[in-house]
Amino acid sequence: MTTTTTTTTTTTATSSAATTALNTTTGATTGATTGNAAHNATAGTAGTTGARGAGDVLILGNGPDAVRLTRALHRLGHPGPVRMLPEPVVTAIDRRRRRVRTADGGEHPYGTLALALGARPHIPDVPGLRCPEGQLRGGVRVGTPLAGPAAGRRATTTPGPVVVLGAGPDGTDAALALRRAGRQVTVVHPGAHPMSRRLDRTAGELLAGALAERGIRVHAGATAVEFTPGKLTLDDGRILEAATLLLCTGTVPHTRLAAEAGLPVGHGVLVDSRLRTADPHISALGSCAELTTTADGPAAPPAWDQAEALAARLTGADRTAPPPVVRLRDPALHLAVMGSRQALEEAPDQITLHDPARGRYARLALRRDRVAAAVVLGLPRAAAAVTQLYREARPVPAARLALLLGTPPLRPGAPDSPATVVCRCNHVTLGELREAWDRGARDVAALAEATRATTGCGSCTDEVARLCSARTAPSGGPGGARSAGRGAREGRAR
Amino acid sequence: MSPRRHLLVVGHGMTGHRLMEEVHRRDRDRRWHITAVTDESRPAYDRIALTSALAGDGPARLGLRPDPCTRVRTGVSVTAVDPRSRTATLDRGTELVWDALVLATGSRPFVPPVPGHDLPGCHVLRTYDDLRAIRAAAVPGRPGLVVGGGLLGLEAAGALRHLGMRPHVVETAPHLMPMQLDRAGGGLLAGLVGALGITPHCGTPLHAVHAGPGGRVAGVTLAGGRSLPAELVIFAAGIRPRDELAAAAALPRGERGGFLVDDRCRTRAPGIWAIGECAAVRGRTYGLVAPGYRMAETVARQLTDDAEGPPLPPLDTSARLKLLGVEVASFGDAHARTPGAVEFAHRTGGTYRKLVLAGDGRTLLGGVLVGDASAYPRLTPLLDRPLPANPEDLLAPVPG
Ligand SMILES: Cc1cc2nc3c(=O)[nH]c(=O)nc-3n(C[C@H](O)[C@H](O)[C@H](O)COP(=O)(O)OP(=O)(O)OC[C@H]3O[C@@H](n4cnc5c(N)ncnc54)[C@H](O)[C@@H]3O)c2cc1C
Numbered sequence A: 001m002t003t004t005t006t007t008t009t010t011t012t013a014t015s016s017a018a019t020t021a022l023n024t025t026t027g028a029t030t031g032a033t034t035g036n037a038a039h040n041a042t043a044g045t046a047g048t049t050g051a052r053g054a055g056d057v058l059i060l061g062n063g064p065d066a067v068r069l070t071r072a073l074h075r076l077g078h079p080g081p082v083r084m085l086p087e088p089v090v091t092a093i094d095r096r097r098r099r100v101r102t103a104d105g106g107e108h109p110y111g112t113l114a115l116a117l118g119a120r121p122h123i124p125d126v127p128g129l130r131c132p133e134g135q136l137r138g139g140v141r142v143g144t145p146l147a148g149p150a151a152g153r154r155a156t157t158t159p160g161p162v163v164v165l166g167a168g169p170d171g172t173d174a175a176l177a178l179r180r181a182g183r184q185v186t187v188v189h190p191g192a193h194p195m196s197r198r199l200d201r202t203a204g205e206l207l208a209g210a211l212a213e214r215g216i217r218v219h220a221g222a223t224a225v226e227f228t229p230g231k232l233t234l235d236d237g238r239i240l241e242a243a244t245l246l247l248c249t250g251t252v253p254h255t256r257l258a259a260e261a262g263l264p265v266g267h268g269v270l271v272d273s274r275l276r277t278a279d280p281h282i283s284a285l286g287s288c289a290e291l292t293t294t295a296d297g298p299a300a301p302p303a304w305d306q307a308e309a310l311a312a313r314l315t316g317a318d319r320t321a322p323p324p325v326v327r328l329r330d331p332a333l334h335l336a337v338m339g340s341r342q343a344l345e346e347a348p349d350q351i352t353l354h355d356p357a358r359g360r361y362a363r364l365a366l367r368r369d370r371v372a373a374a375v376v377l378g379l380p381r382a383a384a385a386v387t388q389l390y391r392e393a394r395p396v397p398a399a400r401l402a403l404l405l406g407t408p409p410l411r412p413g414a415p416d417s418p419a420t421v422v423c424r425c426n427h428v429t430l431g432e433l434r435e436a437w438d439r440g441a442r443d444v445a446a447l448a449e450a451t452r453a454t455t456g457c458g459s460c461t462d463e464v465a466r467l468c469s470a471r472t473a474p475s476g477g478p479g480g481a482r483s484a485g486r487g488a489r490e491g492r493a494r
Numbered sequence B: 001m002s003p004r005r006h007l008l009v010v011g012h013g014m015t016g017h018r019l020m021e022e023v024h025r026r027d028r029d030r031r032w033h034i035t036a037v038t039d040e041s042r043p044a045y046d047r048i049a050l051t052s053a054l055a056g057d058g059p060a061r062l063g064l065r066p067d068p069c070t071r072v073r074t075g076v077s078v079t080a081v082d083p084r085s086r087t088a089t090l091d092r093g094t095e096l097v098w099d100a101l102v103l104a105t106g107s108r109p110f111v112p113p114v115p116g117h118d119l120p121g122c123h124v125l126r127t128y129d130d131l132r133a134i135r136a137a138a139v140p141g142r143p144g145l146v147v148g149g150g151l152l153g154l155e156a157a158g159a160l161r162h163l164g165m166r167p168h169v170v171e172t173a174p175h176l177m178p179m180q181l182d183r184a185g186g187g188l189l190a191g192l193v194g195a196l197g198i199t200p201h202c203g204t205p206l207h208a209v210h211a212g213p214g215g216r217v218a219g220v221t222l223a224g225g226r227s228l229p230a231e232l233v234i235f236a237a238g239i240r241p242r243d244e245l246a247a248a249a250a251l252p253r254g255e256r257g258g259f260l261v262d263d264r265c266r267t268r269a270p271g272i273w274a275i276g277e278c279a280a281v282r283g284r285t286y287g288l289v290a291p292g293y294r295m296a297e298t299v300a301r302q303l304t305d306d307a308e309g310p311p312l313p314p315l316d317t318s319a320r321l322k323l324l325g326v327e328v329a330s331f332g333d334a335h336a337r338t339p340g341a342v343e344f345a346h347r348t349g350g351t352y353r354k355l356v357l358a359g360d361g362r363t364l365l366g367g368v369l370v371g372d373a374s375a376y377p378r379l380t381p382l383l384d385r386p387l388p389a390n391p392e393d394l395l396a397p398v399p400g
């Protein structure tokens, strides 16, 4: 079959591979008016066996997500054919007949359809960003990784102050990179603090402090109302100097084809943790997909994890895509975010470590001892450990402070010192209680009479009672091994 | 042998009582003749137990050990002291001469000066007489109101609930027990007391108290304009040191009131000490009994050893809510104000436990426990020392 031959896109370098794949695939599709397909239409009912087995993979899109999936399928020795179709030539997905139609009238049957449609940068509706012809005005740049590394480089080479619009992960990263390059940087963000969609208030305020410490000015709770060359006006009336305005205002997933085919679409094409859409024959991955499990906008960067997971599933393994972890790329500002803000707030078990003096913070939102969401700031070892627990859905060990501080857990059960104060109101120590015991005070009332312990607010009564039973008992107990031994001897003597 | 000297103690409350006990115990040669004067109708009693007595079986078991060989004059107040002539004037006009004077006057409840604060049906909870008045005024099934969501306010609300009333608590701060708890702990506490039928209203100061047709309290309005029915109001809006004697005696006061004393409880005037809630130790007052006892012990040592003696040990401000059923405890540096302090917390649906640690991540500085305070006695002895075990082991609930 002609179409199968086109799939031998043994990809090498990423971008050139994308082009190769694009060329070979489109080249093949022109000639692919297929008798087979027509046959399928009559013989196969959707969802059951047709000539196209599930192993016959058609990928829509030719961006990095599509290339990653192709490479992963080849590497895992996927047995069936793999084809790529660039999004612009596709006009419709016919789910019932399991084929994709192209602008030239071609029809491409599939066993499995993988949507790797990508996303485009979101350009906010701020007056002055565009020329009358529609393209972005001089000085306005797109800072999301979608725009490619060149855009970021251009922003760092144009002289003068930079305003970064939007302090999500991309905007924060861009601001930090620009600052490291010695530029004057101001961040404008509508939320109460940077990364407000992901971070709770404590973490957000610490992050804002860390940015300020590096000389980045942060205007939180502010939106841009107008751009004129060199100047950005905010809604609170402030005017910022902006030789460059870097837009980090999010992305818009390409969902049109999926929506027109009747697939559920939120911000992106909705998929479950196995990257399945509502249609069992259609999966989606990368920046066009939205994991319903994270409930927090499009799935974040590590799209190669998704490619890897989807490829594994299509080659027979039952793999779920590891949930995405957002990290800053700055070498000295360690921030890792897992799960959605909602999961962070709603998980029943919340562990926090807050060290404002050192700018360190960790919050683990646990569900049945597993990480449902987490924020880890300024604790690189904890970030690595927690990320692994999260991605592998393993239970968090019991020594959680040690985990977060990256220190070895302590051995439990150190002996109590005689100097420990048991009754705070009357300042009675463990040693004094033991002495009183030795002098014959053998219950709470007698110990109270002898030492005044328990006669203040009374909250140490249980502790004193436990001490009594430990000293009467043959061994062990809170009195410590040595004292329990003595207690036991006295017990026998009585 | 030197002639007997006269020690006068103004106020026979919890710390005055402790001072006399300590002096008596240490004074083997009986050099001190001791007199205490209190304006209350009875000698010292266990003030801490007032809330449980209010809720439970009445004031039967409130008494403290009576002092042998000391004279307590009840129902008498000291109106002036003169450091130069070493005399004290009583409200009956008589004078007492002293060689040493210890001020242990405690504090008085602060009643915010809102309209209607002195209507019949408005109470404070500080003394045995207050307790009797509240017990007599409580009406089962009717709404009551406590002004102040601190330690005392919540205990008072718990007592009202035991007396069958439906208590509401009004608190100015955004969460309950703002002195002791952080936001997370206070938020959880609100849910827990709410489940007991005590309704907290936080972030809204009391605006006014209103009378009903009979002239008694019938309701209140809050600053936001909201109104609540209330047939009994207890003010527990904080305390103020009773330092009125300072002015005429020219004794300096702390910035927030209280007799200003050094770290040995000495006022500026030789032979005059102050202890307990009325003392501003280096400017700071303490509203709990443990620091007051440390002060009493320090002064007793100075009086019996005729030496300066060691200064006060670090004062413990651990507090534990005794309100039945809801466990709340806070100890040490609960708000993590020590520079470099680290907070480690675990919150679940019904519990909140926080440890405050030094920057080394090991030395315990303080903590907050809400919903389950069973670890409190285990934790407080560890204050200012390196943790002997993993915090999660120490925080784990103690069974039984
Ligand atoms: C209901 C309640 C519950 C409490 N629970 C706790 C608790 O759980 N834990 C805790 O640590 N603390 C608790 N406290 C606080 C504790 O009771 C006080 O810290 C302690 O009583 C202070 O002792 P004091 O001697 O300084 O003052 P007080 O005990 O108030 O004694 C002062 C005495 O001096 C008298 N006096 C004042 N001026 C004069 C004068 N001019 N002439 C004559 N007499 C005078 C007063 O009438 C009073 O009798 C509670 C308090 C209350 C009211």
Ligand SMILES: Cc1cc2nc3c(=O)[nH]c(=O)nc-3n(C[C@H](O)[C@H](O)[C@H](O)COP(=O)(O)OP(=O)(O)OC[C@H]3O[C@@H](n4cnc5c(N)ncnc54)[C@H](O)[C@@H]3O)c2cc1C
Residues within 6 Å of the ligand: B112, B147, B148, B149, B150, B151, B152, B153, B170, B171, B172, B173, B177, B178, B179, B180, B204, B205, B206, B236, B237, B238, B239, B285, B286, B287, B288, B317, B318, B319, B332, B334
């Ligand atoms: C760690 C610690 C530190 C302490 N520090 C101090 C201190 O610095 N100074 C001090 O005096 N005592 C201090 N104390 C003592 C203690 O907080 C109380 O003063 C004492 O126990 C009496 O309890 P309370 O509930 O009356 O007072 P508080 O704990 O002061 O509670 C009174 C509450 O009433 C609220 N309130 C006041 N006015 C209104 C109003 N009009 N409407 C509604 N609510 C109102 C206040 O916001 C407050 O929460 C401290 C105790 C601890 C444990």
